[in-house]
Amino acid sequence: MSHRIRSHRPLIMGRHGAVGTNHPAATQVGLDTLRAGGNAIDATVAISLALGVVEPHMSGLGGDGFYSFHHAASGANRTVNATGAAPANATAERFSKQGIAVTGPLSTSIPGKLAGLEVLHTRWGTLSWAGLCAPAITLAQDGFAVTHHYRHFAHEHHAALAADPRSRVTFLHDGKIPTLAALIRQPDLARTLEEIAADGAESFYRGRLARRFAARMAEMGAMISEDDLASCTAEEDAPIAITYRGHTITQTPLNSTGFVFAQMMKIVERFNLAGMDPDARVHLLVEAKKLAFLDRERHGADPRHYSAPIAEILSDPYIDELVAQINPDRAASRPIATPEKASETTYFCVVDAAGNGVSAIQSINGAFGSGVTAGDTGILLNNRMAYWHLAQGHVNRLQPGKRVRHTMNAPMIFKEGKLWGVEGTPGADNQVQINLQIVTAMIDDDMDPQMAVESPRWTSSQQGQGANWPHDGDASLTIEPGFGTTVLAALERRGHKLKLVGLLEGPCSVQAIRIAANGVRMAGSDPRRDGWAGAY
16 A cells, blocks of 8 residues: 555554544444444444534534445445425525525525435334434433534634524523533433434424424424425435446435546546646646536436436546546636535445445535524524525526435445445535545555545635535635645646645545455544544
């Protein structure tokens, strides 16, 4: 393996199971579940619910998710789409004059995450549902300690939290940013989780909890009704799959934009990345990204409302056309042509002793979502409505009952039919870009997961690219200094507009697991946030 990158954290290794999440408490929950005899799906359910408590600024019962699953015994690969649709009262005409609110009750769409967890557990889980809910209930009752990153996001979104009485009491202390190590307790959420533990996800969508949840959302001014909740179901599907240098890479299908990552991988496969100079490599990956994001804008939509030509845009002839458009010496200007007048998520991955694996991503969209808590349910609502387009004829135009285009994606990597690795990250538009860098580092450079995660990174922004309303972008290349001044200068000469950030201050928070040839699970976790990896 490559030794060019010296990592700050140790590579975590174990023979039986591995977990990587964006919070140490959730990682511990996952390891405890595996040690108790649970499989990767059991750990996924427990981790997902726990993250919704200890990372309220990233995900929760009020949000959505995508889950990719590998079943080792059968070799089956499946995905679960746990994203909710726009409420029945949400029309493009309603927002045509004032635009879509980025926070507040009108920014909320139907939450789908819990429906997805139910599908996963019903199909493949082995431990009791109530038992998997228990760790999250305890964390909500007893509280979790405020981290530096929690304080950062609470500071950035203080106004939205302070504007809602319940959110103000729960996530702030006396209206101020909580101090480091202060405890955040969520007794209302604990009671809701107890109901879910006893009655299952059905109660959340079509039972007594659904009635209470809908009533509280109505009191807050949200559009979601009992009928909207009752209409929400999660869908199991086959993943998108491509080949890359002897590996098979799977991705979550639409309305996820996993196809964008797949297209970027197919473009860069045409080049010898390992043999390229660092500046030439960054330039190539950035230019591949720009081309793929044009297709994201054309085809990223709910497949129930638009039939995207995914096979065509991943085909060799089309990839050849894209490759021919890349100038190796000059950065191209490729604005997204949607002239209309940032997002937070969490990712985790699990590999169990049997070789089952899960790549999981879930979100309430912006940090702390809408900022609105649905009364005494303790559920912090998402602000996913901000992802819609309003322009007539756009494939991602708002329509009641339609699922919005999601930046969330959950890749998995296979070699010779066996699970080779899982990785992913939160970060809206940055997700597929960082995934591109991590996967090429692990495959082309043979880096272990921790080395790949800590490697210097970049993200590109095209005009009109932004996922949230308004769909903006500043045509810059945000980049960490670890590439070195020579590489940065060479990129500027190629025409890239650099936006330099500090060491390990680039976006996203990657978790990655790679399985060695002898079966050892190697786990890496991003030091850029609160992520932590564990194995046994």
